[in-house]
Amino acid sequence: MARGKKGKRAEICVYCDRVAVTRDHVPPKAIFPKPHPSTLVSVPCCRACNQAFSADDQYFSVTVPTRHDVEGNEGALQVMQTGLRGLFRPEAKGFRTAILSRLETVNLVTPSGIFLGEGLRTEVDYERLDRVVRRTVRGLYFREYHARLPKTTQISAMIDSSFNEAEVAARNGRDRVVDWLRECPPRVIQAGVFHYWHRLDNDSPENGAWLLVFYDRVWYLVTTASSERKQ
Ligand SMILES: [Zn+2]
Known part of the structure; x- marks a missing residue:
């Protein structure tokens, strides 16, 4: 059994077998509008897992709130605006390029065939979103049952x-x-x-x-x- 400072039993990362040194939010904190509620769920996590998740979390928090069918949801709108601001910071260049390279112009047409104009669509990396969701379930399971x-x-x-x-x-x-x-x-x-x-x-x-x-x-x-x- 791993032990941390003062002989106290160290917590183990919910996702691997390393000693947890931080907390991981499930679902990612970035999907919640600010100020964040006190109800957010976080679970013990090691540094390596935490760092490995951050790009997926960023992708999730930019992609899901911008889905066309989420339009009108106030929380999503705020998260989307925060995400877009973050996207245009200099340090986000790689991520920005990745997102923008997937954008393409499409014609928006109603189901009855009325042309509404041009819009932008992006090819969604569903596997990436799924990874965040699968991890969220691992985290929520731990929250519910205090077991991995x-x-x-x-x-x-x-x-x-x-x-x-x-x-x-x-x-x-x-x-x-x-x-x-x-x-x-x-x-x-x-x-x-x-x-x-x-x-x-x-x-x-x-x-x-x-x-x-x-x-x-x-x-x-x-x-x-x-x-x-x-x-
Ligand atoms: Zn880990």
Whole structure:
């Protein structure tokens, strides 16, 4: 067992086996408008993991609030403005180039075919967003159960930003998992910014389902599963 100063048992990073020296926010702190609420979730983290996450967190906090379907969400608007200001600082040159090189001009057309003019779209790196979401679930699991999900746990994230609360309620069949998750009240970290539901298999808590909602509009359904096959 690792021990830190004064023989006190040191905390272990939620994501690896190193000694934790800092805290990692899940979801990333940057997705919350300032001033940050006191309800943010942070978990023990080592320096190496923390540094490895920072570029993904920055990408997530610039990409998700700027989705067209998040428009009108006040928290997202504020985060987007902060993110864009950060993007134009000299030290963000590499990141800026990466974002701008993915921008392209598209024609905006309504579903009925009315031309609205030109807009900008960016090719989204979904794998990068998924990485942040998978890590967020590891962190939230630790928050809920004060235990780490095994490193071998398979976590898969599926984005579905095409619906809102009312649409979710109206859907059935393939959303049975979503309905099942939503039978209990959600954990709200900040209203309008982030809330989530989750349920675990009582016999095997490594297996579970999570529903993460960003800005009331960007939904992620995440499943966790043991990689060990049961007989
Ligand atoms: Zn670590």
